């Protein structure tokens with residue numbers, strides 16, 4: 172599943188202001204308020220309630236006691252089950268937001284309604300009506316709609332009588348004789364023979380069970396209460412009223428619901444499932460499958476049914492097992508939901524600070540959150556005691572600057588660095604001198620590329636083969652096109668040695684030596700804590716990006732900026748990589764192969780250097796991304812045909 176879709180997936184709760192539009196009798200929402208249909212905000216079953224407070228009262232005559240089941244046994248014993256009902260559940264609070272969610276159609280008698288449509292299909296799939304209520308395709312006669320005997324169904328009864336099986340399948344829809352003489356009667360009657368008419372749910376009034384499954388008592392608009400019908404969950408699952416009904420019921424049964432949830436969380440099945448999530452022994456596909464199977468409405472309905480059972484000191488193994496299963500799924504669903512929220516926040520954070528690139532963040536590999544403790548930079552910063560000069564002593568006078576003018580551009584080995592399309596013309600390792608703040612030219616000067624920022628569309632993603640996060644392009648990048656700059660904190664050599672040892676211990680390094688001029692350069696760029704998207708570029712032995720040293724307003728030879736350019740045309744979807752050990756002799760680029768000795772300061776990336784030997788560091792790292800092979804070097808997983816099999 173693509174992440175964008177997953178965000179839609181989690182944001183499917185109905186909008187408050189604009190009720191969903193029903194276009195035809197075709198099904199718009201295929202099934203139920205499952206995981207997919209719940210918004211992040213309305214997730215918690217027993218969230219603190221505020222707003223209107225109402226008290227539900229229950230006529231004694233409505234209360235029927237659940238008869239003990241003989242066929243099913245549950246595993247739990249309820250010690251506090253015989254508390255008086257009223258002392259347990261004193262007051263129900265109804266959330267104001269929930270009340271707003273209910274898109275209502277005022278009826279002449281002042282009631283609110285939601286519509287149900289009955290289509291010819293016997294597959295009971297609710298769809299939303301333009302009134303904001305729900306349309307349910309009701310089945311033809313003989314299918315599974317349950318009709319209650321007029322004087323059997325209690326309104327909001329708080330015990331849990333199971334519906335007599337004999338009632339099932341009878342009297343599917345109120346017929347002519349029982350429907351009374353309303354204007355809808357004809358419509359309703361004709362539905363039993365031509366099941367394509369719409370019916371309006373006025374209210375969901377009760378929940379009971381048939382055997383082990385929940386059923387809902389539906390009051391139809393324009394029909395007497397005696398003609399209420401019992402509907403299975405699948406028939407009412409996308410009705411907005413169901414959400415309100417279940418929420419109210421859960422609040423009503425909160426005392427028992429909390430105890431049931433507690434008990435489930437101590438059960439072996441639940442603990443095992445939790446463990447498999449925590450130690451990552453479930454594959455991501457298995458986890459996603461769990462989310463698809465998770466039905467929040469079913470869980471809520473079961474919790475209510477189980478509450479009724481518990482209050483009556485009764486048991487039902489099937490309902491219990493379903494609750495355990497759905498709570499396990501909820502666990503994983505919640506983790507993914509939280510992860511997606513974090514990814515989304517991280518994406519917003521990056522894009523808010525990234526001046527020119529556009530970046531999507533996704534993880535379709537595991538439940539890992541995006542890196543925390545990482546501060547996005549627009550430009551290099553310096554550690555204490557180091558200052559980055561920002562006042563170039565000279566600038567050029569030519570305007571416009573181009574290949575024919577003798578200006579800063581020509582300092583780059585006597586050749587203007589960029590083509591008219593602003594593509595890099597220099598060989599790997601050549602220095603780039605862009606026009607600076609002292610130059611007479613304006614911001615559109617051909618020799619101002621790195622300083623104007625890259626314009627790529629990128630995705631930060633979790634790699635599938637243990638290399639941690641990586642970056643791929645969402646649009647073609649052309650050979651020589653500027654991508655972005657490796658930003659970080661400029662630190663001293665000694666500090667880099669110290670930090671390098673720490674990074675080695677976790678198997679990730681973000682240290683980049685600024686040793687363009689000589690290997691004794693006193694500075695290193697560290698992008699571990701401060702950096703930009705390029706800190707996620709992985710190594711490849713067959714890279715598609717190169718890194719060049721660039722001088723703009725800071726002309727200190729020891730403090731170049733590091734700029735990524737495409738080494739070739741990079742296709743949509745390709746990961747952006749560079750060679751962590753590229754070094755450049757005067758004429759060639761070569762790979763720097765680690766020897767046996769230790770570099771002491773840990774793994775470092777090397778820019779394309781101007782003839783200096785890159786020091787080689789043998790890895791002493793371990794961790795989930797970088798793996799030590801038997802020779803003690805970090806295994807490379809770039810997958811290219813010419814892979815050297817190690818990075819450090």
Ligand SMILES: C[S@@+](CC[C@H](N)C(=O)[O-])C[C@H]1O[C@@H](n2cnc3c(N)ncnc32)[C@H](O)[C@@H]1O
Nearest residue numbers: 638639640678679680707709710797807808809
């Ligand atoms: C600059 S970071 C790159 C971003 C990193 N993947 C992350 O998740 O933050 C360098 C680290 O990425 C990992 N890495 C990069 N390229 C790799 C490769 N080809 N094979 C294995 N691990 C790699 C190593 O752990 C290395 O220390």
